[in-house]
Amino acid sequence: MLTTAKQIDIRSLTLDQLKEYLVQMGEQGFRAKQIYEWLWQKSVTDFDQMSNLSKSLREKLKEHFSINCATIRQSQVSSDKTIKNSFTLHDGNVIEGVLIPTPDRMTACVSSQVGCSLTCKFCATGYMDRKRNLNADEIYDQVVLLSKQAEQHYGIPLTNIVYMGMGEPLLNYANTLKSIERITAPDGLNMAAKRITVSTAGIAKMIKKLGDDGVRFNLALSLHAANDEKRNEIMPINEQNSLKALAEALRYFYAKTKSPITYEYIVFHHFNDGLEDAKELAMFCKHVPCKVNIIEYNPIELADFVNAEADKIEAFAAYLREQGIVTNVRRSRGKDIDAACGQLAIKEKTN
Template identity: 85%
Template sequence: MGTATLTDIRSLTLEQLKSQLSEMGEQAFRAKQIYEWIWQKAATDFDQMSNLSKVLREKLKERFIINYAQVKQSQISNDKTIKSSFVLFDGNIIEGVLIPTPDRMTACVSSQVGCSLTCKFCATGYMDRKRNLNADEIYDQVVLINKQAEDNYGIPLTNIVYMGMGEPLLNYAHTLKSIERITAPDGLNMAAKRITVSTAGIAKMIKKLGDDQVRFNLALSLHAANDEKRNQIMPINEQNSLEALADALRYFYARTKSPITYEYIVFHHFNDELQDAKELAKFCKHVPCKVNIIEYNPIELADFVNADVDKIETFAEYLRAQGIVTNVRRSRGKDIDAACGQLAIKEKSN
């Protein structure tokens, strides 16, 4: 039987797996055992499923396949950040990052191969979007990065951010399914509140998150609270103006009661003046929120430069004076191109 006709077992829901097993003349309870192997224990091979009979394992191999991601290469930064490229079953490559800090271990995962949004300051934005990731490919990044955290630092993951390559809300169903599997008791059993999905701002999908009453955190890559400026760096803003986003965020907050995080990269001579801080403070009035000011990590393809340190401090102080919780996030993993906005597949020559 050629692999073309094999079904990826992780694309099935538990109910679908049950009905396939009964078609095979097997008892339905086996489905739960298999589901635990693939989602709780992250099995990549039917032979690992030791509480199933050898006969059943052989039958499964005839009908199903487990497509899984593998680490292709990893680099460790001076600050202990680990960036990895992962190779998918079809040969496509994505990147993910482990960011260790004294109080948390965070996995930064990708949701698409490449990205279609063309944000001017982001390396991934200069790649084409080849395809969306399946839920299991997002899940695999979490499993593999968690293993790196335990192997290298003896501490399991505490947090997950969907801030790698791609726009998660343009891969809505798989993003939500991956989070369901990561948080499910018969999955990785992580708390939804430790997961943050970051979007460049797709108003209609932010409203859908509200309708679905999601329990994870939402972050919006804002970078300018002024339409004219935001259009220049984030073409997505042309169809999703700040007014449309504010409306969507109010809707989201009304349904989830979950505060928003705004991510704001401060670019030298672009969005680093007091006037920019005032516009941001005004935008912050729409819903309860906090602001993460992010250091810019220059990329070869764009000529943006990070704002001066004192400018960043003045900017943050102004926001704090307005009663807005504001954190300045120092860059991590910059020396290995693992920092925010730097993920683009660059193979290191050995």
């Protein structure tokens, strides 16, 4: 629903700010906590659903505020049961999020921006423009909708959330952290922070800020090359955030949080799949306690990268394990519907 100029997005307010508005409207301040519970704990999207409020108060809320909720525009189910969703936002912009069921977990992959500004050469979202940051409530809505989808389709509650969809979460820092605060708060969705992973392409100063803010969620770095020349080639962000700068930021983050890092590494055919590349990655892993997730590359039309051959990937992983590095080889989910890592670009099915 598009809002009028006089309406305020009610979920952009803190509890204290909402209390102030209610008092100014001649209402009792304690109603703010009730409204907050309806919005964040029960995830209602209509003031009329707030059944313990008087009708007159609900009418006042409708007059002064809006609930700018995201809605599912389209869903596609993969042969491996992954569900890709496009979401329509209140202003008509569209983003994507993915529900990923595996035998041991049910994961929501959410977006943090409409598009992306980082232009990573292997990622479909990187070829889109960044239109705007998502508000905290728009990130929260994706989690709520994917959680409902998990229950409806598979009868299993959400176990994990990854900020690995469209956009760079650390370039939308305040809204990313506020969304996590609402997702983990007792008067919100009450999920454990350790079940949330934020993935970054590597913004050194913001990684340090995460340390200063003492965050409790997991941090993943999309590394893909432990060599500045190669990383510059595929991830232009590296030109301002070199591996040396990132290593320093990660050491700072770890010193502040004692939270190990996950490195995400796509092994591209004849680019970063050799023994020398594995050695460089093993050296980079010495900076802080960490693990490595080797990710299968998911081809996109706009780039000509190819996934490394299976034996190369296994040899790469074996070398890292020999060095004592915890290494997982992740198989892609949802490739057949362009829902896999790096494929999100608002490519919807047509009837």
